[in-house]
Amino acid sequence: MDPTTENFKTNVRKAIADNNLSIALSKLSEGFPAQRSKAVNRLPEFEDLRDQAREIKEHVLKNLDFYLEKFESRVLESGGKVHWCRSAAEARSTILRITRAVGAKTVTKSKSMIGEEISINEHLEQHGIEPVETDLGEYIIQLRNEKPSHIIAPAIHLTMKQVANTFRKKHLHLAPERSLNKPRELLEEARDELRQKFLCADVGLTGANMLIAETGSIVLVTNEGNADLTYSLPKTHIAIASLEKIVPTLEDASTILRVLARSATGQEMSVYTTFCTGPKRSDDLDGPENFHIVIIDNGRSDMLGGEFNDMLMCIRCGACLNHCPVYKVIGGHAYGWVYSGPMGATLIPNLIGIDKSHHLAHASTLCGKCEEVCPMRIQLPRMLRSWRQLYFERHRVTSISRQLLKIWSFLATWPSLYRFVFSIIIAALVSISRKRGRFKKMPFFSKWTKNFDLPVPEGGTFIDRWNRRKQL
């Protein structure tokens, strides 16, 4: 899937006009963020665990070559194979080669963001191999030919009705008059459809939440159990991961797991956390005979140690999306690629270049909520500002923007003048609004007022209010 990040503005207009999307997204605030804060409150050590989780990743990045080599040798010892890929294209052809070598016709897949990043499904399809997404959300968007709109809840942009319509359109072998009015009915239908696929697949393709250097294990985290059916039933298990997913030991993985689910869905622990080491042992009763791990760079080594090094600590929990005031209004598709929200806006320019994706860094209020909830304390706002600056330095900005910035920076360096000018503007706005509290229309702000009312400033400038408080 080619990124449409360049069309960000059009994407946003479409998103805001989409009624289904705003209904679907309206449930986000009561959902994940509320659950997260409950889980955090139940664990007094949570903040300390975040610090430790970050320290582990900082240490890993400084010793990345050591841990990758250690991991590789452990995988080989346990009977697995390791494949190194520089780019998305290399990863695609490696995976295709392995699936062809075992004569695969169908590949079951559990959710993998790196799989989305390298567009593995399209590649397999083009070469006559059927990829079957098995995570319920991924299954739904695969039927609809869409990208995930959230890194952990890929179908969060859809209402139940839309899912029902999709199932009716795609599951043509089922009775057309069947009832699909409850989430349970939709789940059962998807479960039945996928059951046979699990049992017949030739290859199971999974991502990896972590790679453990000490043991050569991969860690898989799901709630549905689909990853476990994906790797345990076919003869071949292929896992794909970008190279920064590595952690030193089982103990370090455990620390990160303590903050992962709590930050993501607010669960204390996801339902299924699995550690896979090599292929099945000779006398095991089930499990894959072949185990391959495909380790992908695709831009990560360029980020290492640089301004965006922090981003390599991301554990893909989705907390920054769930708490972002921009994401909550526009959803994930507007960002134009497989990643979205603050982590997407920070990561994407590293992968496809700032020229194609500069809008994303500007689509942020820099409110800081993302950094506040990030389990790895990644400085997302700082990096978004860096992208803005890099883009500003490299490109001509329209002369009107330049002029406005000049005026603003002039005012900002003369505080009393700044306060004087803005107190006049505020007073003017208040008097024009005639106490309605909001504007339906405003010159120069039509793009905003088309979809939202513009609130009238209340109570003067910040300094005015500060001084008034001090007098009290």
Place this chain on the structure above:
Amino acid sequence: MSEARDEIFAQVRAAISKNLDATLESSQSRFAEAKNRINDHPVNLVPARGRLGKKARVDLFIREAERVNATVVRVSGLSLVPREVVKFLTNNNLPMLLKVSPETSEKRIAWKNQTLLKVSEGRADGKDFSSFSLAYAGVAETGTLVVLSGRKSPTTLNFLPPCQICMVYASHILGSYEEVWARLRDSSKNDGSNVFLPRNVNWITGPSRTADIEQTILLGAHGPQRLHVVIIDD
């Protein structure tokens, strides 16, 4: 492909020595800390609730497992297990069919006394209704079961049947995940192998679920809809 490998490592090393660790020239001393970390695998912070005494530990395990929709029962000995399983299947209107892991048959559980129950042994085949297996350990912190794959404990039993019944000895309910790793490491010390983990170590915290349709939580996505834990007090 080794060309790709070499290039990736060269790039990673260049980035580290340029930006992250320029002070340490020789890679020997550079890796000292990392080597120790792998060899000593130090335990990081374990929350207080993962460090309780034995009785409190089992109680916490039960509370946490029930919070995530598992059902839990305690029995005083192995001989009581068949009756307990039949009771559970009856109460939930489930067929009197059970696929058990060979590991549990070794424990000589007297299934035969339950004439209504039809017991078979082996891996899951997609047609089973309920499975019965043995957990290697329980983790009190989050009500998590730890199940290992092996020649007598097939992984599919934990995921394919819609109903999973799992027994765990009370003495194997530990405080934290770290204690489980320690136990696994100890038991492997004898054979001297670097590969001390079985193919799969499965942490199971409640029955399968999804929230992918309008964030409504539904149990029984692809894995079991029911998880019944039988604790054997020993």
